[in-house]
Amino acid sequence: MRLLAVGWLLWCSLSLAAPPAPKATSDKAAVKSVTVPNPNGRKGGTEHQAKVKEVEADIKARGLNxxxxxxxxxxxxxxxxxxxxVVGVDPSTGDVKEMHQVGRQTKDAQPVARERKALDDIQKATGDRPEFHPYKPK
Incomplete structure (x- = not known):
């Protein structure tokens, strides 16, 4: 009887105790580096951003926002x-007058598949196809 009481007390004390601490991760897991394909995200790389600035300057030169x-x-x-x-916006009405997409092109001067899909989708949604500006061959 006494053994049963001691066992029951031991079980109760263990079940009410704090949960076990999580296991520490090894140093190897903490040091593991992650490669980011494009740290600039949607803005694109430096070549892409330079081409976007060229297109912006051209739009501004024609009096559009x-x-x-x-x-x-x-x-x-x-x-x-x-x-x-990039889009050119009419300053008086706020309407989008022109659209420009910057991206890579294939060796035969066509937009890469990813860009073609984007151009097709935008054309389907708006009725106008954006002008494509390549910045680098594939």
Whole structure:
């Protein structure tokens, strides 16, 4: 009887004790580096950003306002929304007058597949195809 009481007390004390501390991770896991394919995200790399600045300057020279990363909702696209790199906006009405997409091209001077899909989706949603500006061959 006494053994049963001691066992019951031991079980109760263990079940009410704090949960065990999580195991520490090894130093190897903490040091593991992660490669980021594009640290600038949607803005693109330095070559992409330089080409976007060229396009911006051209739009401003024609008297339009510039808007970067203009969101276009995609009701029937491969994604729910797309972002046009640069748009020219009419300063008096605020309407988008022209759209420009900057990206890579293949060796035969066509936009890469990713860019073609974006151009197709934007054209389907807006009725106008953005002008494509290549910055680097594939």
């Amino acid at each position: 510039v808007r970067k990363e203009h969101m276009v909702p995609m009701p029937e696209g491969t994604k729910s929304k797309r972002f046009v790199d």
